[in-house]
Amino acid sequence: MKDKQDDLINYVIALGDDSLILGQRLSEWCYHAPFLEEDLALANVALDFIGRAQMFYEYASQLETRVLKENARSADQIAFLRDTRDYRNLLIVELPIGDFAFTMARQFTVDVFNQLYLQQLVNSTDSTLAAIAGKAIKETDYHLRRSQEWMLRLGDGTDESHQRMEKALKELWGYTAELFTMSAYETALLRDGISIDRTALCSDWRKIVTELLQQATLKVPSDEWQVTGGREGLHTEHQGDILAKMQYLQRTYPGLEW
Amino acid sequence: MDSIPVISEPLAERMARRRDSAYPALWDLLDQVKDPEIPVLSLWDLGVLQDIVVADQTVLVTITPTYSGCPALREMQQDIDSVLIAAGYAKVEIATQLAPAWSTEMISEKGRQQLLDYGIAPPVSRRGQPICCPRCASPKTQLISQFGSTACKALYCCEHCAEPFDYFKCL
Structure with missing residues (x-):
């Protein structure tokens, strides 16, 4: 029973980490986007992901309270006071923002995945996860509408935008495999209908992504290499950098409030 | 009807x-x-x-x-x-x-009217309905950006009176 509770806490935190790190990455565009409307859009999407992370962490904190009582961590402590190896986010979300093409290519591949994933998670037997998914999916629909528009516009745009988009896709392609890799704790929760079988989403994801890339006159990169490890806390060198910036204030002034 | x-x-x-x-x-x-x-x-x-x-x-x-x-x-x-x-x-x-x-x-009828009076186009209640300019009521409007000044709004521009305006997105 205790193991099951641990699996659930790990799972909820991992979902929160995916959202928080992507939200933090997107927020780096604030003040730097190519034009004002895009600056607002990126900040808005970032905020949606940070809000999503907060819902997952609040739930993780509640779950911890059941087991650890007063020793349980708050949502803020979960977000700001863990070290690199304790984060469970997928590697694809921690990669630096790169150029605008890279940011949008990552966003598009992750948005398509999130839509498929959340469509399943709304049916989770865990009612809190189902409720979070119910809120998040409506936002993801808007995210995807925008990111696929950018794929078309940049892929089927100028020579330079096309070439940058192809380069971006090639750079991130090997990280997409992890979207469909099950961690031990996700597998353990699958039997009770709490978690989602990621492996089963792969063919739909490929179909949607391939169709849109073709429409955008972009080549689908070949599967030459794959990396995984985020779910076990084995990150790229970029994770430490993003945490240093994100956690600076709480580490320097512990417990500081807005 | x-x-x-x-x-x-x-x-x-x-x-x-x-x-x-x-x-x-x-x-x-x-x-x-x-x-x-x-x-x-x-x-x-x-x-x-x-x-x-x-x-x-x-x-x-x-x-x-x-x-x-x-x-x-x-x-x-x-x-x-x-x-x-x-x-x-x-x-x-x-x-x-x-x-x-x-x-x-979940927004009430009164709330929709208040949004309109405040200069924000309320969310359309049926798919396919035009988004009308809150100033001149023209249905000829154009989407500028799906994401506006806050998470709940999109940016539009009226093609009739040329005013930009906020639209409260359907969610």
Whole structure:
């Protein structure tokens, strides 16, 4: 029973980490986007992901309270006071923002995945996860509408935008495999209908992504290499950098409030 | 049959909850609390205020957040708290409820009109309906950006009077 509770806490935190790190990455565009409307859009999407992370962490904190009582961590402590190896986010979300093409290519591949994933998670037997998914999916629909528009516009745009988009896709392609890799704790929760079988989403994801890339006159990169490890806390060198910036204030002034 | 007024199911449920409530004075009191970003719209008309009950001398207010990352949520909680404290209720608890997820269908008719008067085009109630300019009412408008000044709004421009305006997105 205790193991099951641990699996659930790990799972909820991992979902929160995916959202928080992507939200933090997107927020780096604030003040730097190519034009004002895009600056607002990126900040808005970032905020949606940070809000999503907060819902997952609040739930993780509640779950911890059941087991650890007063020793349980708050949502803020979960977000700001863990070290690199304790984060469970997928590697694809921690990669630096790169150029605008890279940011949008990552966003598009992750948005398509999130839509498929959340469509399943709304049916989770865990009612809190189902409720979070119910809120998040409506936002993801808007995210995807925008990111696929950018794929078309940049892929089927100028020579330079096309070439940058192809380069971006090639750079991130090997990280997409992890979207469909099950961690031990996700597998353990699958039997009770709490978690989602990621492996089963792969063919739909490929179909949607391939169709849109073709429409955008972009080549689908070949599967030459794959990396995984985020779910076990084995990150790229970029994770430490993003945490240093994100956690600076709480580490320097512990417990500081807005 | 376009003229028959239809309200959404979640709005009807909320209206019934208020109508059948044992604490009508509390609902009326909280009508004072407005959305911090759209200060003409009460939390009730926005559809954020879900329920009010009193137990053991504690007022328990249930609200539902609009967008997940909406930064106005904390301010709404503080405003509810201070209005109730000022009215003499010593103990206030505010719970946030995620399901059923907030949707623009929870906005009341009055709220939609207030949005329009404030210069924000209210969310269209049926798919395919045109988004009309809140200033000149022209249906000839163009989307500038799906994401506007806050998470809940998109940017539009009127092709008739050339004014840019905010549109409250359907969610």
